[in-house]
Amino acid sequence: MRALRADQLEPLHDTAGTRAIEQALAATLPPHTLMARAGEAVARLALAWRPHARRLWVACGPGNNGGDGLVAARHLLQAAPPGWREIVVTHDAHLERLPADAAWALREALAAGVTVQSAPPDSPDLVIDALLGIGARALGRDPLAARVREVRGQRAPVLCVDLPSGLNADSGVDCAGASPDAGPRQTLSLLTLKPGLFTAGGRDAAGAVWLHDLGAPPDGAPPAAWWGGHLPSQAAPAVGPHAAHKGSHGDVGVLGGQLPGATGVGMAGAAVLAARAALHAGAGRVYLALVGNGPAPSHDPLSPELMHRLPAVLLGADEHALPVLVAGCGGGEAIREWMPQALVCPRLVIDADGLNALARDPTLQRLAQRRAARGWLTVLTPHPLEAARLLGTSTAEVMADRLGAARQLTERFGAVTVLKGSGTVVTEPGGAPWINATGDARLATAGTGDVLAGMIGAALARPHEHGADAVRRAVAAHGALADHWPADHTLTAGRLVRAVRPL
Ligand SMILES: NC(=O)C1=CN([C@@H]2O[C@H](COP(=O)(O)OP(=O)(O)OC[C@H]3O[C@@H](n4cnc5c(N)ncnc54)[C@H](O)[C@@H]3O)[C@@H](O)[C@H]2O)[C@@H](O)CC1
Numbered sequence: 001m002r003a004l005r006a007d008q009l010e011p012l013h014d015t016a017g018t019r020a021i022e023q024a025l026a027a028t029l030p031p032h033t034l035m036a037r038a039g040e041a042v043a044r045l046a047l048a049w050r051p052h053a054r055r056l057w058v059a060c061g062p063g064n065n066g067g068d069g070l071v072a073a074r075h076l077l078q079a080a081p082p083g084w085r086e087i088v089v090t091h092d093a094h095l096e097r098l099p100a101d102a103a104w105a106l107r108e109a110l111a112a113g114v115t116v117q118s119a120p121p122d123s124p125d126l127v128i129d130a131l132l133g134i135g136a137r138a139l140g141r142d143p144l145a146a147r148v149r150e151v152r153g154q155r156a157p158v159l160c161v162d163l164p165s166g167l168n169a170d171s172g173v174d175c176a177g178a179s180p181d182a183g184p185r186q187t188l189s190l191l192t193l194k195p196g197l198f199t200a201g202g203r204d205a206a207g208a209v210w211l212h213d214l215g216a217p218p219d220g221a222p223p224a225a226w227w228g229g230h231l232p233s234q235a236a237p238a239v240g241p242h243a244a245h246k247g248s249h250g251d252v253g254v255l256g257g258q259l260p261g262a263t264g265v266g267m268a269g270a271a272v273l274a275a276r277a278a279l280h281a282g283a284g285r286v287y288l289a290l291v292g293n294g295p296a297p298s299h300d301p302l303s304p305e306l307m308h309r310l311p312a313v314l315l316g317a318d319e320h321a322l323p324v325l326v327a328g329c330g331g332g333e334a335i336r337e338w339m340p341q342a343l344v345c346p347r348l349v350i351d352a353d354g355l356n357a358l359a360r361d362p363t364l365q366r367l368a369q370r371r372a373a374r375g376w377l378t379v380l381t382p383h384p385l386e387a388a389r390l391l392g393t394s395t396a397e398v399m400a401d402r403l404g405a406a407r408q409l410t411e412r413f414g415a416v417t418v419l420k421g422s423g424t425v426v427t428e429p430g431g432a433p434w435i436n437a438t439g440d441a442r443l444a445t446a447g448t449g450d451v452l453a454g455m456i457g458a459a460l461a462r463p464h465e466h467g468a469d470a471v472r473r474a475v476a477a478h479g480a481l482a483d484h485w486p487a488d489h490t491l492t493a494g495r496l497v498r499a500v501r502p503l
Contacts, residue, residue, distance in 0.1 A: 001041050001188070001212040006437035006476075006483075009229030010211075013192035013221060014170045015134045021220040022191055034214050035064065035101045038161075038190045039071020041212040045188050046072065046128060046159050047079060053125035055086045059151050061131035061144065061165065062093035067102030068161045068190070069130025070109040077114055088121040089114055092131065092144050120150070127151060127158045131165035134194065139166055139175040152205075153179040160187040164205040169194040170224075171401050172423065174201030191216055195225045198435045199402050199423025225403060228437035230472040231480055232503050250461025252283040253314050253322040254454065255342060256329040256353065261293030263332070268297070270330030270352070270450045273493050276303050277454030278326065280500035281474070283461050287322070289314035292334040315341040323347055326457040328354020329450040336361065343367040347460045347467070349379045351453040352386065359389035365413075372414025372429065377460070377467040380409055381418040381453055403433045416468050418456070420449060424475055428468035436472075439479025447493025451500065452478045459503045470503075477503055 004010060013021065026034055046056070058073040060066035073089045089109070098106065110116075120127075129151045131144065139145040148165045151158065163169055164187060166176030178201065185207025189197060191214045197206045257271030268290050275288040289311040290296055300306045314322065315338060325345035328335055331353040339357050342348060343364065348371070350358060358364050371378050382390060384398045387405050391398070391412075398405040398419075406419040406427040419425040424436040455478055459470035481499050485491050 001045065001210055004193070004209050004211060004228065006228050006480075007231045010193055010227045011223035012195045012198070012225040012227050012435070014195060014224040017221045017224055018134055018169070018192045018194065021216050024220065025191075025214070025216050032101055032104045034191070035067050035071055035105055037214045038068040038212070039105065040075055041190070042068055042072035042128065042130075042159065042161050042188055043075035043079065045186070045210060046076060046126060049159065049186060050126045050157060054084065055121050055124050056088065056126050056128065057120045057124040058087060058089045058128040059120065059131050059147060060089060060091045060093070062097065063133070063135045064099050064101050065130050065133030065135065065161055066091060066093055067099070067105035068133075069128055070102070070105035070114070072128060072130070072161070073114050074109045074112045077112060086121065087114065088124070089116050090118065090120055090147070091116045092147050124154075124156050127154050127156050128161065129158050129165050130161040133162035134169045136163070136166060136168065136175075148176050152176040153182060155181055155183045157184045157186075158182070160185065160206060162190045163187065163194060163197065167196055167202060167205045169196045171403070172196040172198070172200030172202035173400055174205045176205075177201070178204040186210065188212060190214060193227065195403060195435065198227050198437070199425060200399055200421070203422050223432055225433040225435060227435045230469070230476040231438070232473060232477050232501075250283050250458070250463065251285045251287070251323055252278040252454075252457040252461050253287045253289065253325045253345075254278065254329065254457070255289050255291065255311060255314060255325060255327045255338060256331040256335060256351075257288075257290035258330050258332045258334055259290050259292040259294030259296060263292070265332065267330030267332060270447065272300055272303075272306075273447050273450040273497055274326050274329040274351070274454035274457070275300075275306050276497045277451040277500050278458040278461075279303060279305060280497060281455045281458035282502035283458040287314055291331050291338060311338050321345065324457050324461045325349070326351065326453050328352045328357070329453050339364050340367060343371065345376070347377045349381060349453050349456050349460070351381045351449065355380060355382050355386045355390060359386070368413050368415070378413060378415035379418065379456060379460070379467070379471055380413060380415045381420065381449065381456065382409070383420045383449065387419055403427075406433060416471050418452075418471060418475060420452075424479070426468065426472050426475060431468065434472055436475045436479055438476050439482050442482045442485055442491040443479065445491060445493065448496055451493055451497050455500060455503065462503070473503055477501070
């Protein structure tokens with residue numbers, strides 16, 4: 001059993017893959033072995049987390065997740081002198097319909113002196129959520145659904161068995177919804193790690209995640225997705241050869257912002273943030289072109305090393321064309337006219353207004369779709385609404401299947417997709433999705449996406465860099481900035497960009 005670490009890459013298995021691993025493993029073992037191991041591990045983690053808890057509520061459901069809870073209840077009862085610990089077990093189940101493993105767990109628990117009660121205790125010190133695991137369907141209005149919501153709203157610490165009840169293991173859609181008053185959470189994922197723990201509602205519902213593989217071989221089935229890893233090393237980055245020059249670190253162009261011009265709406269800051277982020281992340285030379293009408297600034301006083309260009313000059317196609325372009329951090333409608341030229345850049349990151357232009361214009365979409373066949377790399381960085389526009393669907397549908405939505409965008413455009421949000425998903429052609437392990441709600445503020453786009457640009461500009469790996473590294477490093485943010489400082493995009501380190 002181990003706690004997960006964001007810097008370690010972990011395979012994720014969806015419900016179908018987990019069930020296949022479970023069946024193959026169970027066939028090699030005496031009956032009930034997996035449940036015995038699972039319940040014992042739950043009890044061990046509960047005692048390690050809350051050793052002094054005296055009043056425990058073990059909330060068991062109708063399936064094998066409930067069976068795990070019953071085994072845990074037996075171990076918890078046996079782990080203390082008689083009377084020292086109060087274990088209240090509730091069991092919301094039709095006993096005649098219990099699966100075989102759960103029926104065995106109930107018999108063993110009753111034989112050991114566990115009693116099943118109809119109501120939970122007042123003010124428990126610890127709750128064990130064993131109501132629903134990977135067999136959960138959408139919650140209705142039945143008594144079990146009410147029980148799930150009761151557990152999920154607890155102020156007491158809750159240890160979730162395998163999954164928080166009501167959380168979809170594959171998508172992270174959380175039927176029960178996180179309660180603002182809820183106390184601390186930990187989840188012991190059994191056999192495999194499930195994608196739903198790490199994206200959409202999963203991170204809020206699950207809290208810290210642990211894994212017990214129940215003895216399954218690590219390569220039991222191909223993973224449905226990956227989580228974590230890809231963080232830049234904490235060590236100072238190598239300086240590179242003495243003979244390096246500014247061109248050795250890669251050039252990045254940033255096209256976007258918007259000069260106020262006739263509309264009176266300026267968004268120059270978005271492109272400036274992206275350009276500064278690219279500089280701080282290690283790009284050698286960063287060129288910035290603001291679109292729209294109006295007098296263009298000649299330089300950025302806070303980053304005088306940024307080189308301002310007119311869009312036509314930046315995108316002027318010749319043999320020295322820019323190797324990496326970040327397009328769409330701001331730009332409004334005005335970016336649209338420049339997108340055909342942007343779409344011939346060999347490594348192109350399309351963000352925000354660039355994505356909106358793409359969503360509205362079938363001609364641009366065709367140009368984007370042809371890029372992969374020419375060996376050019378495209379990176380799309382939508383938030384869920386931008387992804388919905390590109391897919392012609394709704395934000396709710398994107399959120400109902402974030403991995404699937406990112407995969408669809410990748411298939412449609414032959415692009416690496418970065419679907420932002422809690423548990424950012426990165427998909428690439430031919431590879432399993434990856435879910436980022438870093439970042440928190442502090443990043444939900446204006447301009448942080450521009451910083452990310454600039455960091456991705458800098459990562460892609462490094463020579464010999466595999467495109468999708470560079471993207472994942474930038475995404476992980478961006479989230480890690482928030483993870484290490486000083487508690488007494490508000491995270492703003494301007495401060496974030498100053499904290500960006502070489503990738
Ligand atoms: N069989 C085994 O030996 C093992 C089982 N394990 C545990 O078993 C779990 C999977 O067990 P199950 O397949 O029985 O699934 P669950 O225990 O997650 O739930 C299935 C039961 O819940 C009911 N149900 C689901 N959603 C409902 C809803 N919204 N409203 C009302 N009733 C609902 C179903 O009708 C069924 O009775 C795993 O998550 C894990 O905790 C693991 O410990 C691995 C070993």
